Amino acid sequence: MWGRINSMQFLNEFQIITIIGLIILVGIILPHFLPDIKGRRGEKRTNDVLSYLPSDEYTILYNVMLQTDRRISQIDYIVVSLYGIFVIEVKNYQGWITGTERSNQWTQTIYKKKSHFMNPIYQNYGHMKAVQKLLNNQSVPIFPIVVFAGNAELKINIQKSRVVKLNYLIPTIQELSTTQVMSEYQMNNIVSLILNSNIDSDEAKQRHIDEINQKKDAVRAGICPRCGGELVRRNGKYGEFIGCSNFPRCRYTQKI
Secondary structure, eight states: OHHHHHHHHHHHHHHHHHHHHHHHHHHHHHHHHHHHHHHHHHHHHHHHHHTTSOTTTEEEEEEEEEEETTEEEEEEEEEEETTEEEEEEEEOOOSEEEEESSOSEEEEEETTEEEEEEOHHHHHHHHHHHHHHHTTTOSOOEEEEEEEOSSOEEEEEOSSSOEEEGGGHHHHHHHHOOSOOSOHHHHHHHHHHHHHHOOOOHHHHHHHHHHHHHHHHHHHTTBOTTTOOBEEEEEETTEEEEEETTTTTOOOEEEO
16 A cells, blocks of 8 residues: 555656646747747738738738848738839837837837847838849839737837838728839739749748848947947947947947
C-alpha cells in the first residue's frame, strides 16, 4: 500500500513539474511568435475589409517585394485601380500611438510602458518610391496610406499624410477614387508588371531580413545606417537622442 502511495506522490510531483516546465517553455517561445500572430490577425482583418472593393475597378496585391537598386521594399498591400495606385502599410498595434509627420520614430504607450517604432509614414514613402521607380515615372497617381488594424488610439499630429484606422480605409480609398485615370487594360498591364517584378524567393526574403539586421548592427556600433557617419548623443526639446554627426546633410535620429 505504501508503495502505491509513493507511486501516486511521484506521479503527482512529475505532473506538477511537467506543467511548470510547459508554462516556462510557453513563456519563452510565445514572445517570439506573438508579433507574427498579431500581424496575421491584422492582415486577415485588412483582407476582409479590402474584399468589399469592386473587383472590376480594383485589384488587390498582397505582400509584394520589389527590388530597387540594392534595396528590397516589402509592401503590405498594393491596390491597383482605375483611379490610381494605393500603397498601404498595415500596423497592428494596441494602446496610445503618438508621433508627428516629421518625427523619425513614433511611440506606443500601454499602461505607461513605452516602446518606439519607425515612423510608418516614412516607411511607406519608401514603398511608394519603389512603386514609382518600377512604373518608370508613368503619370499614374500613387496614394500612400498607413492603416492601424488593431485597437490603438491614434494621438498623432498629421497635416497631409493619410493615417487611418481600419474602419476608415474603404472611405479613404473611395474619397480618393474621384477621377478615372486609366483603362481596365492599362490597369491589368500595371498589375502584370508588379506581379512579374515581385520577388517571392526565400533567398530574397532572407536578404531583406539581413538588410534590417545590418541597420540595427550599424546603430549599435555607433554608425549612421543612412550615410555611414558617426552617431553622437544630443539633447533636444524632448530629451536626449542619438543623431548623425553629418547633420543637417543627414537627419537620421533615434530616441534613447
